[in-house]
Amino acid sequence: MNSMKKLVVSVIAAVATMSAAHADPLKATVIHWWTSGGESAAIKQFADAYNKAGGLWIDQAVAGADQARSTAINRIMGGDPPTAAQFNTSKQFHDIIDQGLLNNVDDVAAKENWDKIFPASIIESIKSNGHYYAAPVDIHMPAWFFYSKPAFQKAGITKEPATYDEFIADLDKLKAAGVIPLALGGQAWQEKITFDAVFADVGGPDLYLKVYRDRDVNAVKSDAFKKVLTQFKRLHNYVDPGSPGRNWNDATALVISGKAGVQIMGDWAKGEFSAANQTAGKDFGCFPGFGPHSPYLVAGDAFVFPKTDDPNAIKAQKLLATVMTSPAAQVAFSAKKGSIPIRSDIDDSSLDMCAKEGIAIMKDKSRQLPNPEMLTPPDINGALQDVITNFWNKNQSVEDAQKAFASGLKS
Missing domain, CATH: 3.40.190.10 (Periplasmic binding protein-like II)
Structure with a gap:
């Protein structure tokens, strides 16, 4: 009987061990x-x-x-x-x-x-x-500039732009070469990250933080912020008629195929380049802003x-x-x-x-700039996104956009 008991105990132990090994x-x-x-x-x-x-x-x-x-x-x-x-x-x-x-x-x-x-x-x-x-x-850095190497070559662009004015000049060259200069999906969030890319580079970190972190209405009313809005709206001359409502990855596909020159998009766009077997530095280029000290938006x-x-x-x-x-x-x-x-x-x-x-x-901590969603609550972000979309898609004066932005900041 003893040996039988031992056998039963050892079988139970083995089953328990197996169950543990095959735990859900x-x-x-x-x-x-x-x-x-x-x-x-x-x-x-x-x-x-x-x-x-x-x-x-x-x-x-x-x-x-x-x-x-x-x-x-x-x-x-x-x-x-x-x-x-x-x-x-x-x-x-x-x-x-x-x-x-x-x-x-x-x-x-x-x-x-x-x-x-x-x-x-x-x-x-x-x-x-x-x-x-x-x-x-x-x-993620939501404000990278991705460009098609073949499109740049076709337009005779030999180096990446070091200033915003050089960037606009390159968009003109792409337009003259018959390429869509700027691939943009006309959706509110894409318009907003395009605006923030311009804001960080043209307005600079101090103005950016005064507006988004401090919610300083006087900063929004300043000439410096007026310049940011003006420079942002200039980009409207460089998107194609198919832009409104386009998904971001469809805009990336235009750059991948060389039909478009540049896309301002988060670095998640590289996933699409990789999926299309394209290599950074060979088939496409990337730069995170203009010049070696450009702000790096953190998201x-x-x-x-x-x-x-x-x-x-x-x-x-x-x-x-x-x-x-x-x-x-x-x-x-x-x-x-x-x-x-x-x-x-x-x-x-x-x-x-x-x-x-x-x-x-x-x-380099001095280049890190939190993205707006880290600095402002979702309802204010939503209000500001509406302001930017309205300004981008309608024939609204810069002054009216400034007023709307100031009021969105207080919402």
């Missing part, structure tokens, strides 16, 4: 808005890394950032929260922090030393009341972790936060996404020349 993977439902070719290839890097770490990634892509954020918030409010949801590294999710609807990931942040390895502007966005409420996954994406008491869901959230910010996943993701890694301690040898330039610039 930690399921994670992840809402995001990355649906273009380059974006899908990038998010797959995180999914693969999470699955390898013992998770089961359940992908919930929702086309359009606004729609994806709304879906996430509706599910959180409706009691059916996803495990994680994408937001921009901004004030977009601070309302739901204040309502107590997110879990923090403080222990992951402490273990991985986030305080030391992430830039200050990013930490400011993801940390509230001393707690980390999001895992940042990339640094990005982060995943928040909705409130839950389910211990497995909490484990999944912590595993996601750990995996998404890990060095290997960061490099693999950035290579496909066009962003630069959130961490400063990675090996950038496999990244392209534009990413390497971005990484080098991020080491």
Whole structure:
């Protein structure tokens, strides 16, 4: 009987061990808005890394950032929260922090030393009341200038413009060569990032911060801001009639094919160049502004972790936060996404020349400028975006646009 008992005990132990080895993977439902070719290839890097770490990634892509954020918030409010949801590294999710609807990931942040390895502007966005409420996954610069090497050659442009006036002269050359000078998707957010690119370069960091950070109405009424609006509107002469309503990646496709000369877009556009097998420095060029001291707008994406008491869901959230910010996943993701890694301690040898330039610039704190969404709440951002879209698409005077901007700043 003794031997029989021993056998039964050993069988039970073996079954228990096998069960543990085949424990259900930690399921994670992840809402995001990355649906273009380059974006899908990038998010797959995180999914693969999470699955390898013992998770089961359940992908919930929702086309359009606004729609994806709304879906996430509706599910959180409706009691059916996803495990994680994408937001921009901004004030977009601070309302739901204040309502107590997110879990923090403080222990992951402490273990991985986030305080030391992430830039200050990013930490400011993801940390509230001393707690980390999001895992940042990339640094994007929304105001890169991408250009087609063949289009520049056709127009006789031999070097990148060093000033805004040189840039306008190059657009004239492209127009004369029969190329669409500026590929723009006429959507409100694209018009706004084009404006911000001009604002940072033409207006300079001091004026930019007075307007967005300090919400200084006198700065908006200044001649310097009037000049920014005037220079922005000049670009309208260089877009094609097909611009209104065009998606950003369709505008990138015009540059990829050489039908257009330049696109002002976030570095996520590089994902589309990569997907089309184009190489930075060979098929297309990139510059982050005019001259060696141009401001570098800092933006990005982060995943928040909705409130839950389910211990497995909490484990999944912590595993996601750990995996998404890990060095290997960061490099693999950035290579496909066009962003630069959130961490400063990675090996950038496999990244392209534009990413390497971005990484080098991020080491110079004097060039870092937070993007407007880090400085102003979403309702003010929305009001200012409406002002810029109105000014771009209508025959409105610069003075009227200044007044509208000043009033949007106070909304």
